[in-house]
Amino acid sequence: MSTLVLLLATGLGLGGLYFLVASGLSLIYGLMGVLNFAHGSFLTLGAFVGLAAGNLVGAGTWGGLLLGLLVGALTGAAAATATELGLIRPLYNRHIEQVLVTVGLSLATVALFEGIWGPNPRNVTRTDWLASTTDVLGAHVPNTAFLNVLAAAAVLAGIVAFLRYTRYGLIIRAGVENRAMVTALGIDVRQAFTLVFAVGGAAAGLGGVLATQSLNYVSPHMGASLLIFAFIVTVIGGMGSLTGAAVASVVVAVLQQLANFYLNNTGDLIVVLLLALVLLVRPSGLMGRPA
Amino acid sequence: ACAPTGATTGGSGDGESAAPIDVGIVYSESGPLAAYGAAYKQGFEAGIDHATGGTGTVAGHELNVTYHDDAGDPEKAVSQAKDLIGKGYQILGGTVVSGVTLPLAEQAEQNKVLYVSGPAAVDTLTGINRYTFRSGRQSLQDVAAAGTFVDPQGAKVVVFAQDNAFGQGNLAAVEGVLGGQGAEVSSVLVPEDATEFTPFAKKVLDAQADMVFVAWAGATTGAMWQGLDQQGVLDETTVVTGLGDVATYGAYGDAAEKVSFLNHYFPGAAGTDTEAAMLDAVEAAGGTPDLFTPDGFVAAQMIVHAIEEGAGDVEAMVDALEGYTFEGPKGETTVRASDHALIQPMYQAKLVKDGDVWTPELVDVIDGASVAPAEAAE
Amino acid sequence: MATGGEPVLEVTGLGLTIGGARILAGVDLRVERGELIGVIGPNGAGKTTLFNLVSGIYRATSGRVLLAGRDVTAASVAVRARAGLGRTFQTSSLFPRLSVAENVRLATQRRLGGSLSVLSFPRRGDAASAEAAEHLATVGLTHRADAAAGDLSHGDKRKLEIAVLLAMDSSVVLLDEPMAGVATGDVAGLVEVIRSISASGRTVLMVEHHMDVVLGLADRVAVLHHGELLTCDVPERVMADETVQSAYLGTTAGSAA
Amino acid sequence: MNRVTTRLGGLALLVLLGCLPLLAIPVPGVLPGYTYEPGTLQLLALCWLTAALALSYHLLFGVAGLMSFGHALYFAAGIYGLAIVLDRTDVPLLPAAALVLVGGVALAFVVGAISLRVTGISFAMVTLAFAQAGNVLVRRDQGDLTGGEEGLALATDGVPAALVGVVNTRNLYWLALVVLLLVYLVVLWIERSRAGHVAAAVRENEVRVRIIGGRPYLTKLVVFVLAASLATVVGMAYLLLQSGASPATSTADFTLTLLVMVVLGGVGSRWGAVVGAVLYTLLDQRLAELAHSEAVAGLPAVLRIPLSEPMFLLGTCFVLVVIFLPGGLAGAAERLAARRRPGSDPDGSGPAPGVPAPEGAVA
Amino acid sequence: MSGSRQARPAEKPVLEVRGLSARIAGQEVVHDVSFEVPASGVTAVLGRNGVGKTSTLRAILGLVERSGEVLLDGVRVDGERTDRIVRRGVGYVPEDREVFAGLTVAENLRLAERRAGSGGRAERSGTTAHGTTAERRELVDALFPDLVKRAGQRAGTLSGGQQQMVSLARALLNENRILLVDEPTKGLAPRIVTEVAETLATAAQTVPVLLVEQNLQVVERLAERVVVIDAGRVVHTGPARELLDDPELVQRLLGVSAGETEVAR
């Protein structure tokens, strides 16, 4: 019983982590059609810079963590904005090339990070509370699981509100379909797209710092290794559907935990199977618009 | 121009009586294991210095050592090996990654050149072919060293490892070594890519083992130890693992004090004269001694010995190395003639907190013979 | 005029409901070989939907479609196409990066066989290409044969659609607003093309808002309104119908169209 | 006339490449040594095989517009398939290869039949997922078949002696060249065939293909299976060249590199794929040398760190090509050729005289 | 309304196009086009298919690569970005409708409403001859009741004609200095054609309209002036009547033979 509780709770926490990584990816992908392979790099950069800032206040303190989250988000946003302005915008309307540019960027940046911070993971000092567990029905649930779920919920609510209650949301959705026409309505659509990238990057940076708390390390490869699940979650959830991504994150993570534990470490295979299945039955994903 | 049929090594007309000898080191200068590569290289340079008495010449032959980066990629390593062999190199060394070392051993056999592998711990390398040697320890030695922490007879041993070749290899080794000594071995294997393994830590706890042997590598190490600690495994039982390089000391966090470490090497562990020489040389050259520094040093010692005995003749060099016993940095070291296993002492260690950093302390030296692997059939 | 009495296309009780919205309901239509039916109706009446159901782009939620007596209600688009059904789209749908000639060629080639074969090669000057050139000449696009289809102006794309249709040599042809966007000066020419398609014994259904064109060409006119077929009759009687007058033509009927 | 010269040129190039192992040509900075040396031949052979693989990807992506993220799966199937058959059975090389090819076709057929039910980015993701599953299986070393991350060595017993050992590198070189030629011809053949034309049409407008009675699904499946089979063949040659299998060849990253090569050369261009692949392989193998060169080591950290990371240079190169050379190298070559031939303006509708110079033109 | 057909005394033109050329995909498709649009009434751009009518409109808006001068209210705008030009008060009804298929009808319209402050000069001065935003909204609702009914439907699922309505409504919702309208009656049922023509006639009393149109009855009903384009060049400009009353000229410029405006009955 307590094992099952532990599996579910940690699965939920893992789902939160997946969503934190996927949210920005899904936002950019869903709205701009750019499958951003460099998302992992935004995340890694946010994590490194955020942690460094946090350490100035004090490693393992709440103040340090908060500052780290803020700086991480800002770093991610700045990196994403620069990417959009410098690399994506010049390739206006060439979607495949936009994807390719992000592929190139991710290759280059991971190598650069390795050059700067070395290839090896570095350990992270967490606050005492985050390093300990809470008893839930007899299971020692790591407190990072709670943090992830909370943060994921906050990010989800924040982004959805941004899209639903701001005029930018509308502009962006229209601009994805027909950029020239939005311009012809007198709207400077470029700013809106830059903003999307910035928000996506901020989510990545935030996710990066939070991920270091549960992974317990920061490394040049952490972004890339989380990215594949973010991709899967984005597609299963349905392109551009953040709630879909959220649901998919939880489903994927819990399923993965259960399969790993009870089905002889087949978590990854089961997730792949799930992806194939979902796409075959519902090509647009769980919550995507039917094509 | 038509190509000469035989391979030539360019520019050897400096009138010396003996031609220079080429030694090609293919190793991870970059890539994920660049840190291991660096330690290896520093050790190797110190070893050449030591073994040639600072002359860089062996029996009148000048040593021409070239270093090649494989970035941890077998494809690049094979290309480089072929290039070197094609250029007439008869001696290759290096590699820290098991996935690279095996194809290179294959090349050594196909082309009949001497190959002294680096730190890669994979057991299958032992006895793989006549031309391949190793300069480090192998997993079976780690496991045997772990066995010295408990009395294996009747003990319940759980292997906690990643579900990959490394983890499975360790499990097999434990089953072979400690199982052979009467231990009841079971395992908890975790998917390689998993980032969340708290439930597995609980599974380990529930197994109520006398000893838990942890074989883990990679970025998730820190989280794994936290998980074990959080679920209370470290407080309940003896947990043994291999102590890695300096960079990993921090990964254990506060769990460090609760773990018993077996160890291949840490600076200062051996206390021998050769070690002191090695440490001095490495530090003088601006390097930092680490886990795999002796592997490089020993490789140099072996290669120099091989050249001394059989320069220019691969078969003679192989013969010279088989059964060779010498004073390595870790103490007396022997190349077992039958399968080229490298018999050497191992250590028991613990980590102690020294201000903000963790430093290893020697608990015990384990005699090389007592942890020698079973002979592999060639 | 229809004479044969043998129905080439027969639609019974055809309907489509999407998410509770009734788009088309209970449409019955019998079209005989060689007939030219004009389909009219207000915007959103369901004309394009009817074409989509007949050609298989949508699956009907009720009713049946018979093509030359064969039930194709559940058949795929391609099967229907091979069974002799061709159509154009209201919004041009071509291969934008292939040349104008290649667009037509693909259709002739499919008909002449071997489209999935890796053993046969298209060649300039072979039967398929020659035929394609002929169709381009018919619609007056010869001078643009090598341009990419996506580079054509709007009106020229409409003409290319017709050329592709000719190439398919279908026995039943659905035209969705063939005249929309065609320059006034070219309308007469296209009318002749459509007339000749019809005269060659093919059956034509044509959605069109240019009443002059409809009245000049159609043997019968079908009127759709709110997803239902109001009537299908000779043009004179349809034009006299009051509902048609008020809902479709408007009070100033004829003058503005 | 033009066609004849291109063909003659191609033939001459082929002969030259075929003779390389007999010549001693140094290409400093590009090749590690003289062209007859095993190291150089190994590198060149690797280039040819990569080019062949890129060509098979070109068939998928450039011709049929299918952006797969899982093409590596069939390459790895060739490598591991042959390695396992040779390792576990006594079947000699050629029958073993035939067996593996059949297996590759079957695998491609099944995966293709499933993944082609979706299109666009979903297709990319499903293929990625399948390839990822393959990678997981390879790395897990199920049933001790694949050797996990340590890979699998080539069991040389079943392999003719002429293909084993460094002394025989030139034979492997020729083998690689033949494979490249073969793949090139097959791709050319398919592209020129009717099926190839229909595939191109499917890429442009699928609904339209259906309306004229074509079968997009079948067309795509045919191309998918053909491209995958070619990859399998290349994989088998690769096993012989490398005399070992490593799990890196089954990763999604590997497919991405293929994508990078094809784009580098120019999407839709056969020559582009070949040139892109060769260039990529050379850069990938040789940039490390530059990175460790003394010239770099002497630089200040801001320059030294990026310059000593080969992947950084490669990634940056790639980004620059995508942004500044639309159409890749092939596109650039075409533009250059067009500029050389002035007055080739097709219908003479160039700028009319008297038109003021474009000023402040915005798009 | 009947007076709208007469040419007015020369006022300052709202739009002046001088020596405009447009390039698409590296090819020049409009060459050195010049004309003016006066302060009110409809100016029709006529020509056969593919001659460059649409491209001219798009070049004015900066949606294609262009050179030459475009002056709006005497101010050169040819160096500006499209959205800037539009915010100066240019309404545009594109040829292919270009509704946002994934957005609802209501969202399509909401997006089109330029907010005060971001709008043209007139907008900033509050209520104008065109009434308030709310009044314009009412007018549009009255014109296209179908759109009110379908406010929540995704625009992509609308019928072709309904999409055309959305496209027109987007332009009419704003206060504009000029309307560029590309084949607005294409694909509309005859009744709606009449209504749209009336709407444009009303709008044209205060806002000049540059209209591309194939339907000569609509041209006859609305246009005061015509600009005829052939092969990317202006081949005729002048009062509409002058052209339409001269069958020979119509035949020569537009390829329509006498009596054929009534099309092959």
Ligand SMILES: Nc1ncnc2c1ncn2[C@@H]1O[C@H](COP(=O)(O)OP(=O)(O)OP(=O)(O)O)[C@@H](O)[C@H]1O
């Ligand atoms: N998913 C949907 N939900 C609600 N209504 C829909 C949906 N899809 C289509 N419709 C409606 O179905 C009706 C039929 O559209 P159709 O395209 O067949 O009209 P049409 O007669 O061709 O009109 P037009 O002459 O304007 O082209 C339209 O009113 C359209 O808005």
Ligand SMILES: Nc1ncnc2c1ncn2[C@@H]1O[C@H](COP(=O)(O)OP(=O)(O)OP(=O)(O)O)[C@@H](O)[C@H]1O
């Ligand atoms: N996207 C494009 N790429 C290349 N050429 C184009 C493109 N769009 C239009 N053209 C070319 O530009 C020329 C002018 O086209 P335009 O659309 O302006 O004509 P139009 O007068 O509006 O014709 P229509 O009455 O058919 O709408 C045509 O020759 C056309 O082929």
Ligand SMILES: CC(C)C[C@H](N)C(=O)O
């Ligand atoms: C604006 C860009 C960043 C995104 C979009 N894919 C486009 O090119 O239209």
Ligand SMILES: [Mg+2]
């Ligand atoms: Mg319609």
Ligand SMILES: [Mg+2]
């Ligand atoms: Mg036009």
